[in-house]
Amino acid sequence: DVQLVETGGGLTQPGGSLRLSCAASGFSVSRNYMSWVRQAPGKGLEWVSIFYTGGDIYYADFVKGRFTISRDNSKNMAHLEMYSLRAEDTAVYYCARGEVAGRVDDWGQGTRVTVSS
């Protein structure tokens, strides 16, 4: 069975950093499209970043230059490094797997990030 488990969320001050991790099982991260999607409290879904199977990477404009997505094929994990965090980055961050680009076939349970002073 496919399983995605996110860790690394928490409370940080504006300007701070966090590293989210996603432990994957039941599939290979290198052969799937790995993404991070977020949801601010009471709001809708926003696609943050995607790591293509071939290595291409895309970021939403609202995180470009501040967030970095990566994958560790040997550990079957994905990560999201977040820098220069802002209050508006406060959200639940979901790790997501897609068999094709732009589709989420499986979601993690989410990890909550709160940016506040």
Add this chain to the structure above:
Amino acid sequence: EIVLTQSPATLSLSPGERATLSCRASQSVTSFLVWYQQKPGQAPRLLIYDASNRATGIPARFSGSGSGTDFTLTISSLEPEDFAVYYCQHRSNWPFTFGQGTRLEIK
């Protein structure tokens, strides 16, 4: 960036009724349109991909249709567990964007 507009924002229906949810794109996404269901406190779940294909394990009462800029998610006869928020999302090109959601509530 392609903007997806869902309507209505809230739909109030009773179990057994038919639900019709709409998603309109600001430009053509051909058939690259996906629907998800999200219940409170849970991650979303894939329902329909590429406009009309049901994901694995999704009941036949869920169907999707449309192409280009206008899409519809239909639930033929509502079950109690279907009351949730539904999002459309396109995968035509980056950035992939979501609609703002339709809340399906019990009347």
